[in-house]
Amino acid sequence: MKQRLHWLAMHGVVRTVATIAARRGDPQARMVADPGVRANPVAFYTELRPRGPLIRTRVGHMTVDHAVAHELLRSEDFRVIVLGGNLPAPVRWLEQRTRANLLHPLRPPSLLAVEPPEHTRYRKTVSSVFTSRAVAALRDRVEDSAGELLDGLAAGPGVVDIIERYCSQLPVAVIGDILGVPDADRPRILEFGELAAPSLDVGLSWPQYQRVQHGLSGFNQWLSAHLQHLRQHPGDDLMSQLIAASEDGAHLNEAELQGVAGLVLAAGFETTVNLLGNGIRLLLNYPDQLARLVADPSLWPNAVEEILRLESPVQLSARLALRDTEVAGTRVKAGEMVVIYLAAANCDPAVFDDPHRFDIGRPNAGKHLAFSGGRHFCLGAALARAEGEVGLRQFFTRFPEARLAGLGSQRDTRVLRGLAQLPVSLGASASPEHPNRRFAEKG
Template structure:
């Protein structure tokens, strides 16, 4: 990019950041200073280490309480109802925004800067657009398709652990295993070159960061730069697949017949989401699992002795330390929640991490138990129309990765201090030092 191009982009970048992060961040900061618990959750860095005490303060106020982000719930029942309701959506009607905000959104619109939390991304649009996008990609994530990928996941896990085994001293399990494994799997599924995995990790981290409200300006600029790079890569990749299509998912999307074809913006948004965010849950899930099992050594040893328990263990990790902690919904039509009227246009913030420890559903909810009978009742993958498309693949990757890790290194231990990611919406580890034997 030339200097004049940078100069033209800078004001638009400032405006984009301001309306998407700067103003919301300032609003949340003021709310936190007034004692608003959701404001504290999203603006106080200390909450990243352990948000659950604050969740319990919110739970004590009731199942549905007002906050700086509208209504907020810690209730599993209300969260499940909202996520499954046809009267609630993920989209935001921009016509309801102040005129100045509508102007900013219009003049700063730039497809090359679109992140995963902006339309037409599948996670922020409702039917009929969401239904159409999901139908086009869902075949790659059916139970049969996921099961067929298990040999590839196993080969990837074995190869990565072979490399770690040859590394002297402590290793970082995130950078050496938890992160590259799902990246390589999704790259294979989408037909993109696995040798770009370092780029994919950087782009995925940038996409993940934009899910947090109130990003500082420099962090936003770095994220936008990475997202622009990713769009540039995708444009080149799509052009290549149009010349030389393969059997992968992206080749199918690029080659759709005219009556089904995605626009270029829709194509970018769909593949950006699948590639940029398609591995984030698994990275966090694997790191969270190893830390939990290291702290509950008897459960790690029981699983190493009886690997049939790994699927339920993965569900318990998803429940007690959910990789996605927060999601939001917009009420599309007047409804009633917890006996109170909720008018159309209202926002409901769902604290998934709190709902997954609801004592009305889970006995002794703060206890980690890989044998828990109803662990799978968690909402870590959301529910309803926007249930995570890649949930089955994430589960498979986690089971294979953790089972193989325990078989190869049964005496693995966490050493030093694991470093949490500086995000609140997504919960996981940036670095996880371990000794393998």
């Protein structure tokens, strides 16, 4: 009963109100209740763009404008959203009293849900471990993991679900190294990540909510035991180092350490799965762009930026006004929310010429906001870029004849956008020691 009441407060009321408001054309409600928006977000935000840089909604504002999004992500007049924090008072009261005591990426102590001074302390501690040298070492691990996974694909059937067999397995291997996860436990990490992916959304159905809670609960129980094990048997992984740094005076308590680890899972798994899956589909759909990479592999880093821009793994963010202020000539009152449509900002024609064209050589592709901005800029951006570049380059080097074998399907999520499955015909495999000559000669 308690869980059902929490779903009602956190999601059921939102679903009901959004369904009514969507019929009246409210854009924010349509994002929650209109399946057409989820199926074709480009048509939706293209429709919204003429309405101006800041669009009034039933419960606040939203923007599809790159300049406004860039400003909001860095503004001291706004703070990040805490899940459930902007519900109406009676509903918020019910939500707080029926909530399970589980880690959540949008609740403190997650870096996504706190502001200074807590945010400054958490980020400083994590940054002391997540250094450039550490990321460089992880890149070597990405290279090795990608090669091992591709060896397995080469030995298997000719048509595979590339999301299940490759795009999800590569980030799990990397996250496993960061968190010090034994190989035997990594399938559980994959399961928890998939179950909890919709946790960033509001207005979940009851079955979705139950799956999310199951994933969050399982991960909480596993993580508590895992951190205790690392304290007793520290390794050379980054989580062991973070535990040691905390004990040496950084003062991250147990809940804060769990919050950091939970964020690594939430931000480092699903988003990278989506980057790899979106990238493979785009490059198979646009063989002319793949041919450019064959001719000039130095374009791979920029290709990753263009994939992040055009198919943003994180579609949405939001900020809450701390005080009365003005945004793009519009007054925003203290306590009002602004939804930042990152995917729309990344296709703003005022910034990106012919924004819906996939162009791996686009000179300003890196101006996207896929990694947020300001003090909440993604700590793992460098690693995500490395995983994208290495994972995609190695896949197309090993399988130069790969072709789509079906349309695939999208994940049932709104904040995160990616593929649930994508059948790919691999074709002949090039030798890992001697890749296809058309790649190797230009490499």
